Amino acid sequence: MKIITKYWLGITLLILVVAASVMIYIKLNPKDLPSYLIEGSGRIDGDLVNLNTKYPGRLEEIFVEDGMPVTKGTIIAKLNSEEFKAQKRSVEREIEAKYKELEAYKTDLEISKVIIPQLLEKAKNSLKVKEAQKRELSQNIALQKALLAQDERDLKRLENLYSQNLIQKEMLEKGKLKYDIDLHKLEALQQKMLQIDEAIKIAKSDLRDAQATQKKIYVLKHNIEALKDGIKALEAKKDQIEAILAEMMLRSPIDGFIVEKIANTGEVVGTGMPIVTLIDPHTLYLKIFLDTIQNGKIKLHDKAVIFLDALPNYPIKAEVVRIAQKAEFTPKEVSVRSDRIQRVFAVYLKPLKVDPLLKLGIPAIGVISLNGKDLPKSLNEIPVQ
Helix, strand or coil, rough: CCHHHHHHHHHHHHHHHHHHHHHHHHCCCCCCCCCCEEEEEEECCCCHHHHCCCCCCCEEEEECCCCEEEECCCCCEEECCCHHHHHHHHHHHHHHHHHHHHHHHHHHHHHHHHHHHHHHHHHHHHHHHHHHHHHHHHHHHHHHHHHHHHHHHHHHHHHHHHCCCCCHHHHHHHHHHHHHHHHHHHHHHHHHHHHHHHHHHHHHHHHHHHHHHHHHHHHHHHHHHHHHHHHHHHHHHHHHHHHHHCCCCCCCCCCCCEEEEEECCEEEEEECCCCCCCCCCCHHHEEEEHHHHCCCCCCCCCCEEEECCEEEEEEEEEEEEECCCCCEEECCCCCCCCCCCCCCEEEEECCCCCCCCCCCEEEEEEEECCCCCCCCCCCCCCHCC
């Protein structure tokens, strides 16, 4: 019995020695990665988007939290600015006043279009009447002068006859009376002529005033157009203020997730200050680091896979989308499978489609295929370097 026990004990020790020897050999002589595959380590990165304020204001409310999914146009936060609201109310009152003034000008223009031509026509007709009256009066004065000249001749003849006692004194007196009456008539007509001349002057002045009043229509039209331009300018100013107020509603510019909420409700924020940071999952990529020799073998759009440490048997299909032109030192925060510190080139691997397992900042391993096939299906297929 003791012999059998010693026998099995010896076999067990032999197995252990052999296993340890194999493990030591594997450790000292690791399996090389196939020549058509290139491996690199890095972290998942992406194009972060800062949602900044365009105008200053007080942060009235934030509607999101870290990690929350959002779609393009989703309201992220609301700013409040009483100053811009007051400006809008002021402009609206100005516009209202200008519209009332415009209506008054339009009414005045419509009235002027009716009244001014009537006044002009009335002034023209009045001048025509006065000029006609003057012509008629001139004819009457000429006739009265002729009549008075005849009266004067008749009176001289009567005076001559009376001096010779050929006629009675009564006839002489009648002749003189007729002369005096006709003289008074002539003087009355001449006085009336003076009045007509004055009336013509007034009529001509009225006509000039009426003609000048026609310019009022032009002025009114000009004022109306100027008011319309002023209203357009005020409405443009109102649109500008409304655009500013619309910018106070901060909306997501992308479909993605909230990475970090930076500002809090109640804070006064200035122009250009970030409120939240977002990321579009379509922009996520793995940034790995390769040495000069490896970098020289790859090219854009080479096929690749990405492995996460938590899911070694879940390959995420990707491709090379960018190769850095300048070398850099491997960042200290990047976990690599070897401890070598050297100058390397950054290579960007982008998933072919959005994968919810990819998260910003988590470490991952990327494997690039130089022949476009034979990509590993498990991280365990890749020898530890």
